[in-house]
Amino acid sequence: MFSKKEINIIRDKFPILKEKVYSNKLVYVDNAATTQKPIQVINASKYFYSKVNSNIHRGVYYLSQKSTTFVENTRKKLKKFINAKYSSEILFTKGTTESINLIATSLSNVIQKGDEIIISYLEHHSNIVPWQILCKNKNAILKIIPIKKDGFLDLEKFENLISKKTKIVSISHISNVLGIVNPIKYIVKISHSYGSMVLVDGAQASSDLCLNVQDLDVDFYTFSAHKMYGPTGIGMLYGKKEILNNLYPYQFGGEMIKEVSFKKTTYSDLPFKFEAGTPNIEGIFVWGEALNFIEDIGLLKIQIYKKNLIKYALKKLSYIKEIKFYGCKITDFSKKSSIISFNLKNKHCFDIGCILDKLGISVRTGSMCAQPLMNFFKVTGMVRLSFSIYNTFEEIDYIFESLLKVRKILK
Numbered sequence: 221m222f223s224k225k226e227i228n229i230i231r232d233k234f235p236i237l238k239e240k241v242y243s244n245k246l247v248y249v250d251n252a253a254t255t256q257k258p259i260q261v262i263n264a265s266k267y268f269y270s271k272v273n274s275n276i277h278r279g280v281y282y283l284s285q286k287s288t289t290f291v292e293n294t295r296k297k298l299k300k301f302i303n304a305k306y307s308s309e310i311l312f313t314k315g316t317t318e319s320i321n322l323i324a325t326s327l328s329n330v331i332q333k334g335d336e337i338i339i340s341y342l343e344h345h346s347n348i349v350p351w352q353i354l355c356k357n358k359n360a361i362l363k364i365i366p367i368k369k370d371g372f373l374d375l376e377k378f379e380n381l382i383s384k385k386t387k388i389v390s391i392s393h394i395s396n397v398l399g400i401v402n403p404i405k406y407i408v409k410i411s412h413s414y415g416s417m418v419l420v421d422g423a424q425a426s427s428d429l430c431l432n433v434q435d436l437d438v439d440f441y442t443f444s445a446h447k448m449y450g451p452t453g454i455g456m457l458y459g460k461k462e463i464l465n466n467l468y469p470y471q472f473g474g475e476m477i478k479e480v481s482f483k484k485t486t487y488s489d490l491p492f493k494f495e496a497g498t499p500n501i502e503g504i505f506v507w508g509e510a511l512n513f514i515e516d517i518g519l520l521k522i523q524i525y526k527k528n529l530i531k532y533a534l535k536k537l538s539y540i541k542e543i544k545f546y547g548c549k550i551t552d553f554s555k556k557s558s559i560i561s562f563n564l565k566n567k568h569c570f571d572i573g574c575i576l577d578k579l580g581i582s583v584r585t586g587s588m589c590a591q592p593l594m595n596f597f598k599v600t601g602m603v604r605l606s607f608s609i610y611n612t613f614e615e616i617d618y619i620f621e622s623l624l625k626v627r628k629i630l631k
């Protein structure tokens with residue numbers, strides 16, 4: 221557990237936290253949307269463009285070799301971060317959304333009429349729409365794992381849904397609305413026994429869980445840098461080497477080719493086969509610095525601190541009798557990330573969000589890119605608090621006091 225002094229030292233590394241919002245101290249609790257960036261990440265961006273900027277893998281000259289080394293170092297860091305077997309299993313993408321689109325597009329060469337794809341009720345639109353389109357184009361069938369009233373996946377129903385026709389199960393590791401951690405190892409075991417692959421959307425997990433793709437035995441795993449103190453527009457897709465080797469490329473052009481003639485093209489080896497064109501070089505380099513930031517503090521320590529924040533927040537906010545939590549009936553906190561979604565009885569989530577904003581508090585409101593889940597709970601939206609390493613218990617007290625004000629104003 222961090223002391224107050226240690227948290228203040230960490231907070232000092234985030235310049236944006238000193239910003240005022242309508243003359244109030246900024247309380248930023250929309251970390252599930254994107255996290256703020258520490259100074260070393262901000263400085264890395266300036267360093268790259270001042271000292272290194274050049275294209276990668278193409279130049280024999282000093283700068284190009286330097287930027288190539290930086291990019292490949294981040295790949296190696298990511299390999300270690302998720303415990304992949306090979307660096308070449310790490311593909312750079314624009315983010316989680318592009319990673320899922322990459323796999324769905326590549327699989328369009330494999331999926332046939334009558335094949336089945338399984339997702340769940342909990343998914344972010346990024347993990348719904350690409351599969352919906354693929355199924356529509358190929359006359360395949362999209363099946364949805366239902367959830368129970370408490371927000372947990374109905375695993376019995378999952379076992380009834382899966383069949384030998386299932387080609388891929390694509391599921392979030394942590395729901396971006398409910399913060400529930402899904403039992404990935406179990407889902408993988410069942411899926412593999414039917415010969416289905418598994419893709420895990422780890423957008424909400426990468427800053428919350430210590431990941432081990434070999435232990436999870438997932439076929440694909442993806443997340444975005446910007447939710448783990450890194451820049452926007454860059455993410456990664458892990459895929460098992462033997463699967464990626466057999467998969468059709470996603471985009472075509474420079475970098476992903478071995479030989480090109482007007483008759484025929486052969487493709488590069490992994491990972492470059494899936495990295496057509498000039499990537500977000502600066503973003504990749506800067507992400508490496510964000511990974512250093514996490515490593516310096518320790519992901520496990522971050523996780524424990526955030527768990528304490530969430531326990532405190534749940535306890536404190538439950539004193540508000542009009543509050544309705546979603547996915548928060550939790551006794552085992554290993555199954556809950558640092559996300560709390562709620563509504564206040566007879567109050568609109570946007571009204572709550574707007575008043576909180578005027579008090580300096582940044583929360584997410586609305587459907588959170590998960591409209592089917594909103595329909596399940598028969599609401600049009602929710603208010604979401606999501607914590608990060610720089611949030612404090614005092615901020616939770618302030619949010620509590622502010623919600624009492626909201627209640628009074630909206631009476």
Ligand SMILES: Cc1ncc(COP(=O)(O)O)c(C=O)c1O
Nearest residue numbers: 315316317344346396421423444
């Ligand atoms: C669970 C989940 N999946 C996918 C995404 C999409 O991530 P990105 O917008 O970085 O591609 C998000 C973003 O909020 C998410 O929370």
